[in-house]
Amino acid sequence: MGRTPLLHVVRRTFTTPSNYVKTGNLTSSATTTHFGFENIAEDEKQSKVHTVFANVADKYDLLNDAMSVGVHRLWKNYFVNSAPLLPNSRCLDVAGGTGDIAFRLMERDPNGIRDITVFDINQTMLDVGMNRAKEEKSLNLNKLKWICGNAEALPFEDNSFDLYTIAFGIRNCTHIDKVCVMFF
């Protein structure tokens, strides 16, 4: 797609950009956007993306394996192993879906993580993730939080997290500029 599909940002200060909130002048002026190989009206994208993931949620992990021949596991392992984890980190995994990144972070360093919030716009994906987590006996469920919301408007106070991750999620968002200003 020509875009980086995996991204992590580590900051001690996690700040809502006040100039963005006040003026909104970073909003894209385009009225169409990409959806797969199509160009569609911007205001249609969120519901189309939502429908796609709601429909595949219970098969999402299987589909990922089938479509990438398992290679997504290697990308995700590499991504998580290269994340700059600080001791006792509060982690936010945006567009976290069924929890693949969160589970790997937890497995990488169970003691180094204070908690991980899996944040996604699609409650069905989060529900699948929560069920997976319950079946995964090695995970400390008390450290996992599941929150439904939009990556373009994170509902968190400044300085709430030490590590922000987003994997295969930015391309699904309508306003990538809004997603990006959220982690700076």
Ligand SMILES: C[S@@+](CC[C@H](N)C(=O)[O-])C[C@H]1O[C@@H](n2cnc3c(N)ncnc32)[C@H](O)[C@@H]1O
């Ligand atoms: C391809 S999946 C990636 C899931 C997970 N990160 C992984 O690597 O397996 C993309 C996820 O982005 C979510 N998503 C799409 N638009 C979003 C938005 N605006 N805010 C938050 N999540 C969004 C979808 O619901 C979906 O769960």
